[in-house]
Amino acid sequence: MSKKEDFIQHINTGYTSKGESLVLGAAILDGETVGETKVKIPLKTLNRHGLIAGATGTGKTKTIQVLSEQLSSFGIPVLMMDIKGDFSGIAKLGIEQGFITERHTKIDIPYTIASFPVELMTLSAQDGVRMRATISEFGPVLFSRILDLNDTQAGVVSVIFKYCDDKKMPLLDLKDIKKVLNYITEEGKDEISQEYGKISTATTGTILRKIIELEQQGGDFFFGEKSFEIDDLLRIDENGKGYVNILRLTDIQDKPKLFSTFMLSLLAEIYQQMPEKGDVDQPELVLFIDEAHLIFDEASKVLLDQIETIIKLIRSKGIGVYFVTQNPMDIPKGVLAQLGLKIQHALRAFTANDRQAIKQTADNYPTSDYYQTDEVLTSLGIGEAFVTALNEKGIPTPLAATMMRAPMSRMDVLESNEIDEINAKSKLVKKYSEEIDRESAYEILNKKIEDANSQAEEVEVEEKKSNEPSTAEVIGKSVTKVVTSASFIRGVFGILMKIFKK
Template identity: 80%
Template structure:
């Protein structure tokens, strides 16, 4: 048997699927693409994955191809679009000459298509507004987001318990900041009697960390109306799964907000979705572009939380795919959970680059047909090394693949097209209203005013009983009433007007 025949037999056996699958493209042997298709079973796509490669090697188009085929199979997609270059999936592609040539080599038909899309945002951009309340995070997750130590996390737990006991909703960051101010000032004795003493130094540290999160856009993200996970699972009238694109191009410099959102989303999906076990196809596939933004800023506690969720969430029928330039950007504990790996080209300009490529090559199965470290640097645009899991969950042979082209537009939508999608979206209308109902901030603000007024009334009663002894005492009494009652009420009223605006 010739070497090409051995290669064909091994790849066909490794990538043949009896059930439903997605077709990535044609296998490459000795620099030439062949009519040997690389297929991935749908039933293994909840085992997570990695798409890596240098800038300009075709990662985004690979995500587009995967998203298209998932959508066609009725599987919704959630795409974290950091660079803002993924929206073209909502428009039909065009069969250009280079696409005809590529598809003729791998013998896969090309049919221009468009796919149902929802455009979402964490910021003030147009689109479906994504929000969550502080209460939904819970004390443990909120503490890990802020990277708090055990003592500080205990204070957060007390705050959540106090607000639950007093029926004060924690909706946004100004709520939890108000509670922290209250328990160290006006409500210090109340908290001490019921829950124990709390150090002002500890609350001061926590407040600074909350302000840091607030400055990165947390004030926009935390609040109501909270996004409902079920709205990610929609199918259109043609049976295509919706491609939900979270436009993040305006928060690239706010990794804290990005990691906060991602961890909350994965935790919410895990808590909301029922157990599925082994399924024929995933319920939802999540693509996280520029994944290093999550891991670079994450504390050890946060990394452990992410790793735990990744391990457990696949049983809910959810697949999570990380996109980054180099596999070394992904922590080893997470990397070990990824069943599908698609490695585009890496470039070796320095000794460190060569060392990184060597480490990357060691993450892939040994192949008698490829020198992995050499192939990684010689792959062309739209070509990648692939290894996956077959229908029995066994790793497939390593194969270099000429990826098929996206059938949707390989460019972004213009502003008019974006406006059309948003104007036709039921979700944009559903989440457009920003609700600011009575919560901890308003309840405690009223309570503080009442405490101040009671103190003033007692002071006035005491002064009137004793009577003024001199003109100086009268002057001081009047000044105290003004500063402790009139000024406080006036300042509070001004503050409430500003917040309502």
């Protein structure tokens, strides 16, 4: 048997699947594309997460587009974090060009054009489906982690949540929790001290500064109502295609705190709400997190541990999470170890450190008799990548340098009028466009303070008339109970307590 025949058998045996699979392309041997081979990913293993890495301009975005198209075709919804703003073309038909025809001839896969159902989403003031969450939905544990608080400060946040729960005061947005912090430091310090213990003003001051930092990064747009419902990410269109939900993040590249806040809350929310699926034939939802280093760059060790924990647990819900970044070293080792699929586009070696990083990257892949991995990593062309996945038995597939297929949809961004057209037809834009500012902690505490001051003034007038000792302080302290119809969505300890109770 020749080397090529042996290679064909090696790849086809390793990538054989009994169930449905995504087809990425054909394997490459000694610089030649071998059309008789097909590199596939079983749908059954897509909840085992993955990594898509490579230098700028090597084809990562097109790879995500190819994956999303096929997922949608199988009725699997996608959520894509589009930080660079170059993914929206999936909503429109592609155009077959000469280089695409040539590529598909080499990989022996027919090329067809198609478009896919899209929702355009936003965390900020951009047009699209507004994605929001309330402070109470986060709970004290996650909210403290996002602010990177120490144990003492996190304890104060737990007291705030408990106090607001006891007094039936919803925490909906940042102005609510800022108001509570001011209140327990000033007007309500005696009340808090009597019922929950003394709280240091230095501690509340630190927490307030952290909240202001988050607010300056756009947190005031994100926190509030109407809260986004996870079920709206799981929609299928009338043709049986899963919606590709594109979260446009072009205006928050310099706001990593907001990005990481959203990602952690979303993952935790999905874990909380989605039922256990066990061993399923295909995932319920696949998330692509572009520029994933933004989550990890400034994260504390505690936060990294919690991300790792979520990634471990969420796959049992039928959710696949795929990190997209330039260098796999951007992903913490604990998270990297959880990723079953690895698609590695070319890396560039300009310095000694680059060469060392490439050698480390090569060590993360299965050994191969057909490739010198570290050398091939620097010579892969645009739209080519090393691929290794998990087969249906959970065993890593052979390492395959792969010529990737081309997207079926437009390989360019939407025009502004096309974006307007999608948003105008969207039911979700209409659903989440209304901003709700119902009575919450901010309004309740303001009214409480006003009532206390008003009653104190009335008593002072009466005292002057009767020349009796002042009881204004007593009356001021007695105004401690407020009734509101609002209730917490999660409860005191928030959506992550089950996960992080240790």
